[in-house]
Amino acid sequence: MGSIIQVYWTLLLKSLGQTLLLTLFSLLFAFFIGLLFGLMNVSRNKVLNFLGTVYVDGIRGVPLIVLAYFVYFGIPALVQATGNTGFKLSALVAGIISLSMNAGAYMAEIFRAGIQSVDRGQMEAARSLGLPYGISMRRVVLPQAIRTMIPAIISQFIISLKDTSILSVIGFPELTKAGNIIVGNTFAALQVWGIIAIMYMVVIVTLSRLAKKLERRLNVSNAG
Amino acid sequence: MSQMQDEIKEPVSGDRKLMIRVNGLKKNFKDLEVLKKIDIDIYEKEVVVIIGPSGSGKSTFLRCLNGLETITGGTVTIDGMNVADPHTNMNKVRENIGMVFQHFNLFPHMTVLQNIMLAPVELKKMSKEEAREAGLKLLKRVGLESKADVYPPQLSGGQKQRVAIARSLAMNPDIMLFDEPTSALDPEMVGEVLQVMRQLAEDGMTMCVVTHEIGFAREVASRVIFLDAGYIVEDGTPDAVFNHPKEKRTIDFLNKVL
16 A cells, blocks of 8 residues: 555646546536526526526436536537537546536525525515615625625535546546546555545544534624 | 695695505405504604504515515505506615615625715616715714714714714615614614604605614604504504594503503
8 A cells, every 4th residue: 555655646646636626617607507596596586596497407417427428428429519529628627517516506495495585575675775685685695695605506516526536437537537537546445445535534523623623613793 | 644645636736735645454464464554644754653563564564665565456656656566667666765774784895985975876877976965975874974984883882873874875765765774783872763764754754664772753743553463453643542542452562561
């Protein structure tokens, strides 16, 4: 085990970095996708409601691995068919797109629940002051909603971080892919997958601890 | 009610300006008819107290006035704008109508002063500096200037409601609506809120107040309306409604609450 770490530690750390980078970017995009579709789902406009529901149900109804294949192979095929024969998506771009779309659907639900957890009277008070819906949402409802959403967002971050391993199938050089490569070279499956598992665990346990801490802090300041 | 209809005239009747005209107002929640047919004119500086059993539609009536509830039928005209018309810019109408809620609805993530400054600054009625000054003045008016930088959860119920009143005054409204402003308060805090409202009435604010505080109604109201089952049953001075009610339903209700 020691010798594997000695030989491969740069690859392992670099691919952990890729995993974190992919998660971070995807979650960032997912945040805005979630905000957009979450707002659509709480709006009174039937068309927006419908579009929001289609997105959330549609994406949640497709396994991430299928979505990743679709984005990585399907979309370039579509673009190539329209004449742009050289078009290709990098594994990083395809990975970020599929993970963002996937996490975005779950974030939309987190936003919807967060917005709905804010007392209706808050929106009514803002509107009765003459503030338009958008400003009321941005200044009054969303800041309160996001506070309650923080634990759920971190938990989504953890889920997405684990989901990045699925993206090894499109050749993205993240941690699980590195494991495949190292096992291919060393045939030391037990040690390698043990190391990989521990690496995931350390990052994720650290994150959940952070989430718990934040949650406690939020509860304390809300109780005041 | 008949005496009201005789009075319906152009927006300025004698020396009094018509502030709110409600004509055949209806409000249904699905199959439930909450307001069946409400007609009332409210003039400048009137303090109208609305009483009635729970479920009679008092709060719904108030919420129809500033469009928090969509109106099923009839018209509500405020400042010449019809609230029932979906093309009316409700934000403009609401700038002139302050509303105070039973549960205060202060914004807990903003300080007291930020609560008050939000609308004037966001709607570009005032610069931040002007809004701060105006806000501090309003806080002084409700006796809470020392609480400007405190967050709402640290205030008592009575203080919260006084801040809520100050906040709804920040847009300089011509009309103030109060939806059971003291019902969620501990008894010892009711007085301080009623005192602020009394002061507001003395300053000439046009007010519609839904309340169970009969003492306040007797003392401050210029007019008392008894609402029951979606209709205005009785409408008159506090003396007329409380001491000489005409309708049996009014008498029954007053016997229960007095």
